[in-house]
Amino acid sequence: MNKIIYLDAAASALKHESVIRAEVDFLQNGYANAGRGICARAAAVDDMIARARGDVARFINARPDQIVFTSGTTDGMNRIVHIINDRACGAGMKNKTVMVSDLDHHSARLPFELLYDSDMCKIVLCPMDEKYNLMCSDLPRADVFVITAMSNVMGAPQDVAGLVAAARKKNPDVITVVDAAQYVVHNEIDVQKWDCDFMCFSAHKIGADTGLGIMYIKNPERWVSPDKFGGGMISKITGSAAEHQVLFQWENAPAKFEAGTLPLTQIIGLPAAIDYWSANRPDLDLIKYLYDRLSGNPRIKVITSRDSALFTFYVPGMHMLDFGALVGARGLCLRVGNMCASWIHKVLDVGGTARVSVGPWNTIDDVQQAADIIETVVR
Ligand SMILES: Cc1ncc(COP(=O)(O)O)c(C=O)c1O
Numbered sequence: 079m080n081k082i083i084y085l086d087a088a089a090s091a092l093k094h095e096s097v098i099r100a101e102v103d104f105l106q107n108g109y110a111n112a113g114r115g116i117c118a119r120a121a122a123v124d125d126m127i128a129r130a131r132g133d134v135a136r137f138i139n140a141r142p143d144q145i146v147f148t149s150g151t152t153d154g155m156n157r158i159v160h161i162i163n164d165r166a167c168g169a170g171m172k173n174k175t176v177m178v179s180d181l182d183h184h185s186a187r188l189p190f191e192l193l194y195d196s197d198m199c200k201i202v203l204c205p206m207d208e209k210y211n212l213m214c215s216d217l218p219r220a221d222v223f224v225i226t227a228m229s230n231v232m233g234a235p236q237d238v239a240g241l242v243a244a245a246r247k248k249n250p251d252v253i254t255v256v257d258a259a260q261y262v263v264h265n266e267i268d269v270q271k272w273d274c275d276f277m278c279f280s281a282h283k284i285g286a287d288t289g290l291g292i293m294y295i296k297n298p299e300r301w302v303s304p305d306k307f308g309g310g311m312i313s314k315i316t317g318s319a320a321e322h323q324v325l326f327q328w329e330n331a332p333a334k335f336e337a338g339t340l341p342l343t344q345i346i347g348l349p350a351a352i353d354y355w356s357a358n359r360p361d362l363d364l365i366k367y368l369y370d371r372l373s374g375n376p377r378i379k380v381i382t383s384r385d386s387a388l389f390t391f392y393v394p395g396m397h398m399l400d401f402g403a404l405v406g407a408r409g410l411c412l413r414v415g416n417m418c419a420s421w422i423h424k425v426l427d428v429g430g431t432a433r434v435s436v437g438p439w440n441t442i443d444d445v446q447q448a449a450d451i452i453e454t455v456v457r
Contacts (some may be wrong), residue, residue, distance in 0.1 A: 081409055085444060091282065096278035098181075112339075127340065129349060131147075139355070144332070147291070149289050154276075159171070175200045179226060179269060179421075180420050181210065186224050204217060217245055221251070223243070223252050224255050226258045228295040230418075231417055232381070232382060232386065236259075238256055242272055251367070259283055276294065278402050285355050298335070304337065310336060311334050353454050364436045378391050398431060413433045
């Protein structure tokens with residue numbers, strides 16, 4: 079049996095033992111629900127959730143009340159569509175123009191495309207330059223702007239602050255929504271510098287557990303109605319539908335956006351993940367090594383640049399699923415296919431690509447062996 083070389087961090091990061099220890103300790107010694115009890119154990123869980131929220135806020139330069147726990151980037155992006163489509167905040171999304179881009183992951187763009195599909199809004203594209211970076215010049219006017227801060231195929235950080243400012247010049251009221259699922263892996267986020275209205279990422283990409291995401295909301299009280307309803311998000315009920323009057327008062331943010339029981343175990347592992355990841359970002363020299371070694375190979379067409387966070391390529395004449403199976407049989411775990419980013423593949427005019435991504439656990443030995451396997455398979 080070959081040793082497994084895990085070079086698929088961009089899909090999901092392996093977990094550091096400090097994260098596993100925090101979760102196991104909670105499950106074995108401290109488990110209780112949050113926001114539901116007044117006993118010492120429940121209060122301790124509330125404190126742990128508050129600490130995690132505070133750590134996330136510091137991690138992205140936000141306030142704790144701007145941090146909403148979701149189940150991931152996908153959940154956050156879908157929820158944002160419903161939050162901004164609220165008629166209590168005006169006409170909702172009807173007749174609005176949404177700017178998306180060909181760098182978008184399906185999670186970021188499909189929720190808006192589906193609104194378009196039901197005749198709700200118009201979709202326009204953010205222009206890209208010849209290196210597939212989003213351009214701040216010549217932006218069409220938009221009411222909502224979905225910005226992929228780093229594509230999961232191209233791996234280049236985008237100028238989010240510049241894009242937000244440029245979109246605002248065209249329309250001061252534009253609502254800016256940032257998908258930072260990949261950006262957060264390699265870069266510090268400062269939402270105040272970006273000045274975006276919403277931002278999402280998934281905890282599992284920075285070494286925390288699955289089932290947990292972050293949705294940052296710049297002005298949480300601006301969005302009158304929450305998009306999900308249930309326990310823990312209203313402060314008062316003063317009427318009932320049976321009496322033809324429903325009168326309730328929402329809790330303040332973030333509780334207003336967190337109906338129901340949160341993914342407690344995952345949240346409690348998050349501070350350890352943030353600490354570990356902040357001090358141990360993936361070593362992108364490993365990506366440069368692959369670029370230097372493989373970009374001259376006549377059987378391989380590399381589509382990322384040397385300073386990208388990812389090494390993405392295809393093998394002309396070979397189906398990338400066959401390629402993935404062949405390298406996989408030799409112990410190499412990488413991602414092949416359209417990577418839930420069909421639009422950039424359409425622009426590149428390729429059916430699929432292969433992507434190598436690195437996490438803090440990867441070494442030069444891993445990428446040397448990966449390059450050996452790739453060379454053997456394409457030969
Ligand atoms: C750029 C980007 N956006 C969104 C997502 C969706 O993240 P999740 O599946 O954790 O919701 C991913 C996941 O690969 C991604 O890379």
